[in-house]
Structure formats: structure tokens, C-alpha cells
Amino acid sequence: MDSxxxxxxxxxxxxxxxxSRLVVGTGKYKDLPTTAAAIEASGAEMVTxxxxxxxLSDRNxxxxxxYVSPQRYTxxxxxxxxxxxxxxxxxxxxxxxxxxxxxxxxxxxxPAPTLYPDMPATFEAAKALIKDGFEVMVYCxxxxxxxxRLEEMGCVxxxxxxxxxxxxxxxxxxxxxxxxxxxxxxxxxxxAGVGTxxxxxxxxxxxxxxxxxxxxxxxxxxxxLMARAMKxxxxxxxxAFRAGRIPRRGFASASSPMTGLIH
Amino acid sequence: MSVTSEATRITVNGEPLxxxxxMSVAGLIAQLGLDTRKMAVERNLEIVPRSTYADVRLxxxxxxxxxxxxxxx
Numbered sequence: 556m557d558s559x560x561x562x563x564x565x566x567x568x569x570x571x572x573x574x575s576r577l578v579v580g581t582g583k584y585k586d587l588p589t590t591a592a593a594i595e596a597s598g599a600e601m602v603t604x605x606x607x608x609x610x611l612s613d614r615n616x617x618x619x620x621x622y623v624s625p626q627r628y629t630x631x632x633x634x635x636x637x638x639x640x641x642x643x644x645x646x647x648x649x650x651x652x653x654x655x656x657x658x659x660x661x662x663x664x665x666p667a668p669t670l671y672p673d674m675p676a677t678f679e680a681a682k683a684l685i686k687d688g689f690e691v692m693v694y695c696x697x698x699x700x701x702x703x704r705l706e707e708m709g710c711v712x713x714x715x716x717x718x719x720x721x722x723x724x725x726x727x728x729x730x731x732x733x734x735x736x737x738x739x740x741x742x743x744x745x746x747a748g749v750g751t752x753x754x755x756x757x758x759x760x761x762x763x764x765x766x767x768x769x770x771x772x773x774x775x776x777x778x779x780l781m782a783r784a785m786k787x788x789x790x791x792x793x794x795a796f797r798a799g800r801i802p803r804r805g806f807a808s809a810s811s812p813m814t815g816l817i818h
Numbered sequence: 819m820s821v822t823s824e825a826t827r828i829t830v831n832g833e834p835l836x837x838x839x840x841m842s843v844a845g846l847i848a849q850l851g852l853d854t855r856k857m858a859v860e861r862n863l864e865i866v867p868r869s870t871y872a873d874v875r876l877x878x879x880x881x882x883x884x885x886x887x888x889x890x891x
Contacts, residue, residue: 580889580890580891581888581890581891582889582890584889587889603890604887604888604890605890605891606858606885606886606887606888607886607888608831608883608884608885609831609885609886611830611831611850614851614852618853618886620886620887625856625887630887633891635890635891645863648860649858649885652858652865652867652868653857653885653887654856770891
């Protein structure tokens with residue numbers, strides 16, 4: 556987090572300010588100490604979490620909150636595993652009671668092998684959640700019309716997929732992500748599909764407010780090292796976006812002056 | 819056999835459980851030895867607010883879900 560301090564380049568979602576533009580998931584890690592170390596290395600301030608039944612048979616099982624403090628990190632409860640709008644709403648009502656806040660990540664997925672966002676169910680759930688007072692960051696398809704509609708409904712962040720969840724294929728449709736960004740008045744995050752650091756850089760260069768990464772860090776051979784790489788990648792992409800890249804052109808342009816050559 | 823001495827049969831997270839008659843949600847949580855930080859209870863599809871755990875009495879056939887946060891993406 557330190558390297559962000561003083562840059563004055565925070566992003567805001569639902570009135571909350573964040574210096575780190577990397578949001579990380581807490582799933583798929585081999586154990587909780589690794590989860591904690593990787594999240595620390597990522598510099599993230601917001602982490603996604605899942606809502607599940609308490610294990611009644613093993614009450615001494617280690618708990619996420621003992622490793623990833625809800626006082627230090629903003630927990631963003633998700634609806635992973637929900638395949639209908641009703642399940643998503645029920646899950647997030649429980650999350651709100653458990654966590655005591657309204658900011659949530661809505662994801663309603665279709666079946667494997669795509670796990671692609673189920674947009675009709677997503678719309679239905681978003682409507683019910685917003686009516687119920689939730690601040691909804693919504694995982695969605697990279698469809699500019701759907702994204703605009705979700706924003707108009709009152710979603711506080713639009714989170715199109717870069718590629719299928721856990722695929723590590725990077726941003727497959729940059730044109731649509733860019734269109735979504737250009738028309739949005741709320742933060743746009745690429746959620747899902749990041750495989751390695753340059754995918755996060757690329758998403759940030761497109762102008763995303765932030766990037767959400769889970770599998771690419773958690774499943775890397777060295778999650779802590781990859782978390783550092785993602786942090787650097789997100790920062791590089793953000794700086795490049797702000798700096799303004801040179802136009803692409805189909806011919807060479809010499810870097811050294813052609814005047815003052817010796818004869 | 820008096821009605822009041824009979825155990826109250828409920829389900830918690832899908833598992834059948836017999837508890838003392840008149841037990842509250844707070845009593846159940848204590849009996850299960852659960853850590854109440856960042857936990858939520860749903861009873862028959864309704865959220866039980868944390869502030870009411872001591873007041874809500876379990877009745878036969880109640881279906882409870884007790885959840886917390888775990889790692890997820």
C-alpha cells in the first residue's frame with residue numbers, strides 16, 4: 556500500500572476511497588497463512604469473500620477473519636455458488652447481517668464449462684438487492700448495453716469479465732471493455748480472466764478503475780511473488796493510462812535526431 | 819411425559835439437532851461453541867438480527883442456517 560500513498564490517485568466506489576487498484580479474491584489458496592501473506596503482498600485494500608455454512612463438526616477450524624482482518628481489509632461478500640436471483644439475494648442478506656455493511660459483489664453464473672454471467676438472472680438479482688438497500692458491484696458480460704443498463708439500475712460498479720473465471724486468458728475483448736469504460740459514470744473493473752501481471756497491466760491501460768484477481772495469484776507456484784507482480788502490473792498499467800500512450804503507426808520513426816550527423 | 823421436558827427437534831445447517839425446550843438462539847450458539855464475530859443466523863428463511871439472539875426461542879421444526887465468511891473469489 557505504501558507506494559500508493561501520496562499519489563492522489565484514489566478511486567471511489569459507493570463513497571469509499573481506495574488507493575490500491577487491485578482487488579483480490581481470498582479463494583483457492585492452499586491454506587490461510589498463504590492467503591494472508593499473498594494479500595499483504597498485493598497491497599489490496601478490498602478482498603472478496605464467500606458466505607458459507609459454519610462447520611459444526613470442527614469448531615476449531617481456522618477462520619478467514621483471523622488471517623485477513625475485516626478491520627484492515629474491506630470485505631466484499633460475493634454470491635459465488637448462487638445460480639438463481641433468489642439464492643443471491645438470500646446469501647447477501649446473510650452477508651449483510653454477518654458483516655454489517657451493504658457493499659457486495661453480485662455474480663449469478665451459468666453452468667460449467669463457461670460459468671458465464673447469467674445476465675437475465677443478474678438483472679433480476681440486482682433489482683432486488685438495490686431495492687433492499689445494497690450497494691451492488693456487479694459481475695457481468697462484456698456487453699456495453701447490459702453494462703449501461705446495470706449502471707442505470709443503480710449498480711455502484713460494473714465488473715465485466717476479461718475471460719472465463721479461472722481461465723487465465725487475459726482480456727479477450729478489449730474493444731468492448733473500452734466501450735464499457737468510455738460510457739460508464741461508475742467504476743469499471745475487469746473481473747475474471749487475468750492470468751499474469753501483464754493482463755492486469757493491459758486492463759488498467761484500457762482505463763479500468765481497478766482489476767479483480769483471484770486464481771492468477773492463488774494458483775501461481777508462488778502466490779506471494781505473483782501478488783507482488785500483480786501489484787506492480789496494476790500500477791504500471793494505471794501510470795501508463797494516465798501518461799497517455801503514443802499512437803500506433805504502421806511505419807518507423809527514428810528515435811535519434813537526423814540533424815548534426817558527421818560527414 | 820410432559821411436553822416441556824421433551825427435546826425440541828430442529829435442523830441446523832441441514833443436520834438434525836435436538837435442543838432443550840425453550841432454548842434461545844443465543845443458547846444454541848453457546849451450546850455449539852460458535853464464534854459469533856462475523857456470523858449470521860437465518861431461521862426459517864428469515865434473518866435473526868444479532869441483537870435478538872437472546873430473545874428468539876427455538877420451536878420444533880425450525881430450520882436454521884448459520885453462516886460466516888470463508889475464502890472466495
